[in-house]
Amino acid sequence: MEKARIIEIPRIVDERGNLSVVEEDGLVPFKIKRSYWIYDVPGGEHRGGHAYKENCEFIIALSGSFDIVIDDGKERNVFSLNRSYYGLYVPHGLWREMENFSTNSLALILSSTDYDVNDYIRDYNEYLAYKKNEE
Numbered sequence: 001m002e003k004a005r006i007i008e009i010p011r012i013v014d015e016r017g018n019l020s021v022v023e024e025d026g027l028v029p030f031k032i033k034r035s036y037w038i039y040d041v042p043g044g045e046h047r048g049g050h051a052y053k054e055n056c057e058f059i060i061a062l063s064g065s066f067d068i069v070i071d072d073g074k075e076r077n078v079f080s081l082n083r084s085y086y087g088l089y090v091p092h093g094l095w096r097e098m099e100n101f102s103t104n105s106l107a108l109i110l111s112s113t114d115y116d117v118n119d120y121i122r123d124y125n126e127y128l129a130y131k132k133n134e135e
C-alpha cells in the first residue's frame, strides 16, 4: 500500500518575491483533474474525516498552516504543513482529516478525479471494514 508523503515543490527565489510551480511533469504522482481550496476556516474547526476509494490528492498550505492526520486503519500520522513549497501527497484509500488551521490559512487541494460523492467513505468503521476487505 502506498504511503502519504511530503513532496518538496521547486522554488524560484527572487528578490521581487518567490514563485513555486506545480505542473504535470511528474512531481505530483498523478494527472491533475480538479483543484479546490479551503479557506475562512473558523478557529478549532476541522475538515475532512473521510477516505476516497479512487481519488488521490496533493495538498499545499498556500498560506498559514494546518495539520493533516493520515490513518491507514492501523497507524495514524500527523503531517504539519506551513510552507507553500511543500505538498502532501495522499494516495487513495487512506483516511484523512485536516485540523489546527491557523488564522487566514489557505489549503489548495489538487485531485486526480472529478468530484464523485460515491467515492467517499465518511464513516470510520466503514473505512476499517473496507480496508479489511482489501487485505
Ligand code: TYD
Pocket (backbone or CB within 6 Å): 034, 036, 038, 047, 048, 049, 050, 115
Ligand atoms: P467535502 O469533501 O466533504 O469537504 P471536507 O472533506 O473538507 O469536509 O466537501 C464539502 C462539500 O463541498 C460537499 O457538500 C461537497 C462539496 N464539494 C463539491 O461540490 N465539489 C468538490 O470538488 C468538493 C471537494 C466538495
